[in-house]
Amino acid sequence: MLSIQSTELLTGARISGDFWDLDELINAIHKITGDENKYYDYQGSRLRILNVCYNLRQATKGERQLEFVSNGLTKSILTQHELIFPNKNAYFSTEVLWPELIFMAIALNDFIQLHKELIDSSDWNIDVAAVRKFQAAVADCLEQELNEEEYLVFLRMLHTKNPLTFRYATQYIDILNLEYIQLSWEERKAHLAAFALRIMLEDDEYVSLKSQLMEAAISTKKALHDIEIKTNYPEKILW
16 A cells, blocks of 8 residues: 655655555556646646656665565464465655655646546546545645644645646755755744745745746746756755
């Protein structure tokens, strides 16, 4: 079963599951986010989502964390069926910074809407269901870290803003990630809700950054999402 839990220092959340849990999620996200040319105005968001998918795929290859989780097979069940079998399954996992994960969950709303409008409007779409399950797990984990009022404000903002990431300057997520990493555990606990809202509010800091990026895009004739900003992520993140 897919699981999302906050890391010990609240730096991010740990996405974990068996090989098939993660494989299902990765494939569903690839189908929902579609072709880059079809959703070009969402390309920055799409690339960030697929970067998380890459880390999930690396996890399924054993290149991230590996843990063993009880599979429910008790000694009595094994004896009853005359089986010799391990009572734990291998789970693969990887960590994602909280601002990055929240943005991913938010941006997937846009891609689900686009997919239903342009590709498949069925309520029984299995890929949409898999992505919704992932989003629900992120929301459930986030709710555990916020107080009730903070979480309700976040949900109201989520439901009133549409689309959420159209032509979004995703470089802003790097800024939020780097700010968040520098906080102590107590500061993260106190300000996680504010970081979640900043992703959607498009405040003065975001507007100023996007304006600078647009000028650079025009002068270099590059796409907005291709403009790089200076980032200095630590070599090792304490989760």
